[in-house]
Ligand SMILES: Nc1ncnc2c1ncn2[C@@H]1O[C@H](COP(=O)(O)OP(=O)(O)OP(=O)(O)O)[C@@H](O)[C@H]1O
């Protein structure tokens with residue numbers, strides 16, 4: 001084991017009883033034999049993965065292995081890509097997301113998403129956050145809406161920074177603030193599951209730390225799935241980790257196990273930096 | 277030294293490779309190519325600017341005079357006995373205006389002369405007076421000062437566009453005359469010019485020795501022709517005065533022994549050539565004026581300070597007229613506005629709906645590909661074809677009326693549609709996918725993402741395309757001519773979507789076709805106005821484009 005993975009192990013030890021409390025929680029998402037095809041090209045092969053509630057699940061793996069693709073299956077974002085086909089069964093809260101009776105808009109309301117690149121709408125900060133609650137009819141009155149906006153900003157740890165410019169354009173914020181604005185936007189619709197696709201890849205270490213703190217805070221109430229290329233990050237924020245390779249789910253387990261004691265050779269190679 | 281190394285086989289190491297002469301030459305060539313490309317660009321931009329400059333300056337040079345009109349102040353007594361207060365439009369304003377004008381020339385009394393004098397006043401003057409009275413009915417019974425325009429030739433004369441006199445002889449004629457000058461046979465005596473010619477008194481032209489009845493004209497012609505042995509026409513004959521023959525005849529009558537001999541005669545020249553020989557130029561009154569008196573009257577008015585120059589508001593507020601000094605663009609502007617309005621109302625929603633469907637909703641099938649290709653092709657179809665289509669479909673099949681802005685706008689909409697569709701699709705494509713993802717991510721449905729996020733961001737681009745399409749439509753002539761939108765509309769009162777009309781470009785077209793001098797400058801002025809509208813529209817488009825760039 002090299003120095004890098006030793007460092008992970010030490011971090012793991014400090015955070016204490018990580019593995020034990022995840023086991024308690026029921027599974028929020030269960031997927032069985034999920035395969036995804038882009039046209040004729042198969043991007044995911046028979047993925048079976050269960051994601052616990054009120055915890056953070058990290059998806060890691062080399063570039064192009066299908067992490068984003070899997071993430072996008074969970075709120076059916078792949079529907080927006082022409083000629084993308086998903087097979088298999090994905091259940092969120094025991095309900096199949098491909099059930100014809102299930103409204104995809106409602107699903108996306110329940111499963112929020114934060115993207116790799118911060119993508120606030122070119123509108124005011126207030127409008128950015130108010131948009132979701134408004135289209136879902138979550139606010140009964142104007143003051144309701146204001147309350148939602150303020151509490152979302154608060155939860156995203158952004159309120160103190162933008163208090164007095166809440167009606168200025170969201171695109172005027174710094175990259176890290178924009179990303180937290182996107183997180184606030186996602187939690188404003190009161191989702192049960194938040195998907196984050198490399199949320200910190202465009203951020204500096206300080207902004208990253210803030211987002212990570214936020215994730216730590218959010219996991220008390222939400223189920224979070226995060227894709228990351230930083231193994232330190234995965235180690236820091238997640239309780240469970242899944243390793244993908246070439247469209248295959250190689251290994252899944254508690255974060256401490258995956259980083260200290262991987263069963264598969266490929267996992268070990270990846271986390272020790274031998275490829276990826 | 278590096279050469280020697282480079283040429284030795286195997287010695288091309290990395291370092292000296294970049295120092296060989298070949299490498300240096302390559303660098304020089306690359307720089308030269310860069311510079312050449314720059315010069316080509318500069319050259320073509322320069323050429324475009326020069327050509328544009330020439331276009332604009334020639335338009336402004338020939339058009340600016342149309343922005344000024346010469347007017348004369350008339351003092352008119354609005355006689356309540358003549359003008360019916362209840363119906364002020366019906367009085368004989370022609371007589372009123374002319375009589376007021378004639379008071380400036382009390383010495384002109386004969387009906388003939390008065391008729392000629394009256395022609396100095398614009399034929400539209402009575403309407404100016406009439407409109408004044410209708411606008412100010414309370415002044416009936418008063419003595420009022422009204423400025424009315426002069427007729428076109430005098431307006432142009434006052435502005436210095438046309439001269440009083442023009443050359444009497446064409447360049448060809450002057451060239452023929454110069455043949456004589458070069459031969460040195462011209463001479464001037466007692467303020468009259470002559471050609472020295474040797475005339476052979478041909479016995480054959482003297483019937484039976486009767487010198488009275490001899491054909492002296494023939495003899496002179498024969499003699500004169502020697503100067504023009506190679507001339508193709510007999511135009512030179514008009515150089516000589518009508519009565520040359522009599523000069524010869526007098527000589528021969530005095531001395532019948534001259535028959536059969538050659539004598540030198542001074543042949544007098546006809547009027548214009550005589551002037552040309554003596555003074556070097558031959559001028560006649562400009563045929564736009566009927567006599568010198570016209571000019572005397574004009575000068576007298578001018579000397580008395582009665583003529584004033586005004587900005588031609590008529591150009592904007594009058595409708596078309598047969599008299600250039602009164603013709604204006606308000607009819608054409610109204611017609612163009614109505615047609616563009618129809619065009620916008622049709623092409624904007626249809627174009628956007630089509631583009632949104634094709635871009636966002638249409639499945640990628642062979643059919644949609646086919647439609648896409650054809651829309652792009654439509655943008656390149658010549659406008660006259662759309663005009664023919666409009667003629668065949670809107671007029672002949674649907675039976676809509678001819679010449680009306682509704683049909684004009686429909687035809688223009690056909691033309692503008694592809695432009696708007698292409699621009700809208702480009703604008704939709706330019707909206708970053710991350711915005712759509714953000715929208716979908718918070719659970720917006722397809723139409724919500726479209727309406728709330730994509731369209732607002734694409735709108736500046738869409739508007740830019742629309743304005744450019746409309747600007748094209750504004751300048752389009754051929755399709756409007758085909759559906760007859762070049763009607764003569766002397767008043768804008770009755771204009772409407774279903775009334776005959778003309779548009780700016782067709783108005784320019786018909787003015788350019790008119791013979792009156794005043795319409796030449798009116799045409800240029802109308803083109804300037806059309807161009808300024810296009811520039812304004814394009815400026816708006818540029819402004820919108822900059823706004824969209826500022827957004828991201
Ligand atoms: N829209 C698409 N059309 C076609 N193929 C796609 C599309 N999106 C992804 N793929 C393919 O699917 C595979 C998985 O892509 P995916 O984006 O899920 O990788 P990833 O693990 O997220 O990689 P990265 O870490 O670089 O983001 C890749 O081979 C990619 O080429």
Ligand SMILES: [Mg+2]
Pocket residue numbers: 067068069197
């Ligand atoms: Mg990815």
